[in-house]
Amino acid sequence: MESVLIVDDHPVVRGAVKIVLRQQGFKRIYETDSGNEVMRMIRELKPNLVVLDLNLPSLDGLEVLGRIQAAEVGCRVVIFTSQEPEFFQDRCMRAGAAAYVDKTKSLEHLQKAVHAVSGGYTYFSQLPTSSVSKTPFQLSEKHMIDQLSDRELTILQQLARGRSNKAIADNLHLSHKTVSTYKTRLIEKLNVDSLVHLRDLALRHKLI
Known part of the structure; x- marks a missing residue:
């Protein structure tokens, strides 16, 4: 994989993600803060990978993921978000995402996810099954x-x-x-x- 599109509305986050991606050997790194721009940029730039936040100020990330999969554009998607994995990881998996990384974890998890996806694998966390703490x-x-x-x-x-x-x-x-x-x-x-x-x-x- 050589090219990647980062979709996140926080410049600091995009900067941190770019460091990880460069370490993984990506040469062409594009970015946008708007979900509405994603499909146009994918068609024009043809990235191999999309690193996508779910919580976007314009078009919601779940909607963006659905559009990427429906368009069959051939790029793989890593979800990198602060949205609660308990509710969103399975949804993203079913919608075709190749990985789900919680932003509250260290960037090492993103690095592992990108490495796995670049190698043709998926990367999802094992979610806790215990419901003892819930009423x-x-x-x-x-x-x-x-x-x-x-x-x-x-x-x-x-x-x-x-x-x-x-x-x-x-x-x-x-x-x-x-x-x-x-x-x-x-x-x-x-x-x-x-x-x-x-x-x-x-x-x-x-x-x-």
Whole structure:
């Protein structure tokens, strides 16, 4: 692998990632802070690898990952994010990502992931299976969150961050009515009474 695209909205993070990638022998390193730019850059630059954050200010990383896989552009994707692995690693794996690295870990994990993916392998962490530390209430909420589609989870996070229906609709290229329908469905599926409780749930499970 020779070329890579870094997708992250934090310049310091992109700088740290570039150091790791240069150590792994990448010669052409491109970067963007916008999910909306990813598909255009992939088509123009044809990177072998994409290092993708999930928490982006424009188009959500899960949506970007879905578009990359749907386009069958031939590049492999390493997810490098602070999003809770408990909720996102399996989703990213099913969506075609080759690796998932938690930003709260040392950069050595990113280095190992890039090395593995460059060699044709995958890199995913073994998640804890114990539920001893969770209350029955939290376990019930986790089950409900796990049942959400990727699009529902994305909209849940954006609603919990206080974004308006219009802003979410513009971001995801949906109609205002569609987002409103998603909001109603989320309130029902997660058994909450309002957006305030929706935000509380998201905070409890480290989704925002």
